[in-house]
Amino acid sequence: MKTHNWGILGTGGIAHKFSRALSLLDNARLYSVGSRSINKASAFAAEFGFQKHFGSYEEFLADPDLEIVYVSSPHSLHLEHTLLALHNGKHVICEKPMSINASEVKEMSDAATTRGLFLMEALWPPFQPSYIKAEEILSGGRMGKLLHMRGKFGFIAPYDPQLRTYNIEFGGGSLLDIGIYPIMDILRYMGVPDLIEAAAVLSPTGADESTSMIFKYNDGRLAEAYCSFGTMAGTSTEFNCEKGNLILSRGRDRSQHLLIEYSNDTEERIFTPPAQGYQYEAVEVMNCIDKGLKQSPVVPLSFTLSLARILDSVRKQAGIRYPGRDK
Ligand SMILES: NC(=O)c1ccc[n+]([C@@H]2O[C@H](COP(=O)([O-])OP(=O)(O)OC[C@H]3O[C@@H](n4cnc5c(N)ncnc54)[C@H](OP(=O)(O)O)[C@@H]3O)[C@@H](O)[C@H]2O)c1
The missing domain is CATH 3.30.360.10 (Dihydrodipicolinate Reductase; domain 2)
Structure with a gap:
């Protein structure tokens, strides 16, 4: 069984829960943590036993041995952080919602497909x-x-x-x-x-x-x-x-x-x-990567895109506005 090097982008509430779950998996190496703050990165790495920590997302993603990134920043930053990870050649599992609107989700999906990298929205219930x-x-x-x-x-x-x-x-x-x-x-x-x-x-x-x-x-x-x-x-x-x-x-x-x-x-x-x-979605990511799949058959990008389109439609009907991102 191949062991995968995992990195956590953002050290907030869900990143704690996800890391605890990740630590239960034999084939997941708790490899690195990226935070905007070196102190937070260091404390988080020490809490869960990650090998490396970085005080900027750019340095964290530049590490050639990092393989899979869990993006756990606030929704509005998923686009920027996922694209940054993909541009650095990393596979990504991004927290829900994948982004603020369907056209951003399409951009993320296209970026993963173009680069031949794995991307999945962290929809854990299935x-x-x-x-x-x-x-x-x-x-x-x-x-x-x-x-x-x-x-x-x-x-x-x-x-x-x-x-x-x-x-x-x-x-x-x-x-x-x-x-x-x-x-x-x-x-x-x-x-x-x-x-x-x-x-x-x-x-x-x-x-x-x-x-x-x-x-x-x-x-x-x-x-x-x-x-x-x-x-x-x-x-x-x-x-x-x-x-x-x-x-x-x-x-x-x-x-x-x-x-x-x-x-x-x-x-x-x-x-x-x-x-x-929370560990089961991480198992899915690693199983897919081991099989050479770029998407999860359980939560494919087409599903994430349909979901984002429904959310857009609900927002328009209900008068919910995200300034500058109401596509
Ligand atoms: N699957 C689930 O059950 C579940 C549950 C809760 C949340 N979520 C999702 O996970 C994402 C994060 O939620 P959370 O509750 O963990 O949020 P949170 O506690 O506020 O943590 C977000 C983290 O994002 C990073 N970040 C980067 N830029 C930021 C900025 N400008 N302002 C604030 N934080 C910034 C911070 O990490 P650093 O300071 O270390 O950089 C921060 O700790 C959301 O999209 C949410 O929908 C999913």
Whole structure:
């Protein structure tokens, strides 16, 4: 088994969780850390045991032995940082959302393709055991046809215009931060909707505090999604099928729940992967690279682009604006 040299770009909250997960994998070498601050890079490297650390992203990416970069900066910087990594010949897994709009996502995807490098959006749910089980049940036939979905992701994020979550310069707002997950589920299982309707409640910065969406399909199916920094809606996705329902949800302890409901039978499965399951997306990256693949068959760039186009469409409908990046 080949060991891959991983580097972390940005030392924020999710980079900590991802690095903890990465440290569980035998074929992932915790190689280097890039930060805007040498002190932060040094502390982060020491905390997880990375071999090298750098006080600028440029120096970090110039290292010829660095192979795979995890981009974990705020959304609005994913474009710049991913392109920088690709230009330096690195494979990239970039945090969600891949970027602020679909034309930026296309630019990133084209850059990876032109350079023959691997690129994937860090959409971790499809790699989780609960999702894999749900997919197995959906495709097994006993549930019948999937007719309707309802997904939500909400928690209270107290308003602070400086924080990444509400700062419009960083692409703040619940839609790009957490609404992306129920939309991802609906896109994954029901496809691209034919009609989208959406409305948002904006915070004083213009970042959406809450957004509600309805997706309509020409064959008569409907789906709904909701995201919010203002309610404790929780995280769940409901699949309503001809002969039963599946409900995927996340417990407060981050455990993954799958409720399987038939008319005369209900079963609950609980999955508690170590490190919240962030390691599975890293496994996918390394498996793909080992096979010479430039994209993940589970989360291909075409999926990321479709997702970005839906997010653009929701934003236009709901009046959510990102100054200078409203393409
Ligand atoms: N997959 C998930 O479950 C999940 C969960 C949370 C967040 N995320 C995604 O991960 C990304 C980062 O989120 P986070 O919560 O980790 O954010 P965060 O705690 O604010 O960290 C972001 C990091 O980006 C770097 N950065 C580069 N330029 C920056 C700038 N101008 N201002 C601020 N930071 C800058 C900083 O690292 P240095 O100072 O070291 O350079 C900072 O620590 C977001 O796109 C978010 O959507 C994903």
